Amino acid sequence: MGDVDRIPPPRFQLGDPRWVLELRYLPWPVAWAACFGRPGPLHVELGFGDGAFLAALARRMPAANLVGVERALEPTRWALRRMRREGVENVRLVLGDAFAALAFLFEPGSIEGLYVNFPDPWPKARHHHRRLLTPGFLHLAAHRLQPGGLLTIATDDPDYALWIAEALRDTPGLESVFETPWVHALPGREPTRYERKALAAGRPCFYFVWRRSGAVPAPVLPRIMRGEASMPHRIWEGDPDLSQVAAQLRGRLWQDGETIWRVKGLYRAVEGEGLLIELLMAEGSWVETVALIFRPHGPGLWILKPAEIGGLRPTLALKMGVQRIAQAIEEATPGLRVVSSTI
C-alpha cells in the first residue's frame, strides 16, 4: 500500500505576496495605494482567466493600479506566470470570489474601470443562479464605481446579452456610453482567450460599456462580526446518534428577516465519525454556501464548527446559521451537555 493513501503535496503554491493575494487573508477593505506602494486610478477585472487582457491593460495604463480577481487556482497560476514573464508591475491578483471581493475589498466609489469578460453564461434556466452577473451584482458594481467610472462587460452569448442589457437598464446610476446598450466592436481592445475563440468561430461579441452617471443607493450586504470575534463553534459532552442528527437536519430551512438558511447537503465521514453539513446562506443580495463540521473532539466530546475552507468570514449570518444547526443537533440528542460555545 505504502504511499497510495497519502495526499500528494500541492504542485503549486501561490505564496508570492508580490502578485497574488488570497481574499481570505486580506483586510476589508484593502488600502490599495499602500498595497501598490503608490496612489493611482483603480481598474479591476473579475474572472481574468489567463490574464492576457489584464496584462495588456496594465501596459496601456502604466499609472493605474490594476486588480484581477479569479476564483480558480489554475488560471491564477497561468496569469501569475504571465505577469512575471512580461514584467508587469502594476497588477495584483486576488484569488477568491468576485462578488465577495467587490463587496469587501473595494470602497464605494473607488473604481475607475471595472471589467467582466465572458462570464460563464450558464444557459440552462435552472443554472441561472450560478451566474456571476445578477441584479444584486450589477447594483454593487455601480456602487463601487467612481462617478464617471466605466463598467465593461463582454459576452458572445446572445441570450445572456439580452438579459444583461435589461439588467443594466434596471440598475440605478448607470447609463450606456453608446446610443445602444451594446456594440459589436471595441477598437484597441486586447481580445481575451474566450473572445479569440468566439471571433475565430465567427460568433459576434457583445460589448457593454456603461458609465456611472448618478447616485446609487447602498446595496444590502452581509453584516460582519466586528472586534475579536472568534469563529462560531459549540462543544458538547455526550454521545450523539449521527443518523438522528442527520434526520433532524435534512432539508431544514430557517428564515429571519432578510436572511435565509437552508441545509443543502449532508455527508458522512468516510473514516471515523462525523458529518459535513453544507449550509446555503442568503442575506440580501449575498448568497453563499458554507461547510460546517460536526465531529468528535477528544474523548466523549463533540464539536460543531465551520470548515476552514473557502475563505470564510465571520458574518452574522454564519454565526446565526451555526446557532440553528446547533439547536437542531441538541433537539436530536437530548443528553448533550454544552461544554463551551461562542454562539
Ligand SMILES: C[S@@+](CC[C@H](N)C(=O)[O-])C[C@H]1O[C@@H](n2cnc3c(N)ncnc32)[C@H](O)[C@@H]1O
Ligand atoms: C468563461 S471564463 C472567461 C475567462 C476570461 N475572462 C476570458 O474572457 O478568456 C470565466 C472565468 O471567470 C471565472 N469565474 C467564474 N465565476 C467567478 C467568480 N464568482 N469569482 C471569480 N471568478 C469567477 C472562472 O474561473 C473563469 O476563469
